[in-house]
Amino acid sequence: MVWCRIGMADILVGIGDFKISNAPNILKTNLGSCVGLTLYNPHKKIGGLLHVLLPRAPKNKGENLSKYADTGFEQFLKELKKKGCDISKLEAKVFGGAHVIKAIKTRVGDENLAVIKEMLKKNRIRIKAERTGGDRGYLIWLDLSTGKVTCRVFGEVERIY
């Protein structure tokens, strides 16, 4: 069994949440049908990880907007800009969106992915790497010193993107 690196600099990103930090910290999360988006500025070594649960916010949005792909992306980008990140310099990597439980008919993972990609396209942010879909969950961690994302799909070995 391969374990995630656990250290003082590891920051766990919750479901429907995002975190932004800088080197040498590591942002990590788990993904099932949720989608994880990392945005990283290699010059400033600042980046973040967004974990979206659902594709679009309903009319009555509730208090946690970061759990929806559309509103979460907007909030995430806004916070990165506040930290001085130039959008044109951001590198995007996308993970997750699996369909694990066959009994759940709605393919939320696919919808989450579609909205995230649409938002990236709208903001002209290029996807540098992705590992999406399938029927098993993911663990990902973004190393803010390098911008590399280590991804482990359940039952597989780690791969670096």
Next chain:
Amino acid sequence: MVEMEVKKIIEIAIKLSIDKSSQALSKILKSGSKIELLNIKTMRIKDINSTLPIDLEVAGAYIDLDGEREGFKLLFLVELTTSFRLAELMLRWPNGKIKEYNTFTESAIAEIGNILGSTVSNVFSSDFGIKIIPTPPHVVRDFSSNLLEYMIMDIPYIDCFLFAESRFFVVKEELPCYFFILPKGDIFKCAYD
């Protein structure tokens, strides 16, 4: 005041459920099982994946209990290696015979899911007069945090929810297992009324 009383009902119903579940499991496993209610708390969705180690490899069974009204989601969760021993105990096989996750372990987890689902359902029917019926269990293998994530996928348009976490031990072996109950609607308020 009513809120306090409803909280009491929640605690009683959950304690009754896990107590009866442990009796049923003890019979099946031919070994005492002790269930501890760790906590009943309101959690934010974003905090779920800090409940258990993020990279813990587990197997679990989901059961939905619905009927006259929206009921619960139950999740029985156990570390992959522990599931091997649970299956051996159920099959009366010697320790160490099962070396990998297979149809025996999957069936054992499904069976424990069935037991938990039916005992909880019986508690609500006999003690509170609310008919709820368990669905067949869905057995899933994944990282622990992902199983908790799947639990909330059907009721996602909420930011906080009530979450009961318990841990039980098959006494002779001290096998740690987890049992989560997630109410979908106002079933406890109904039980109080």
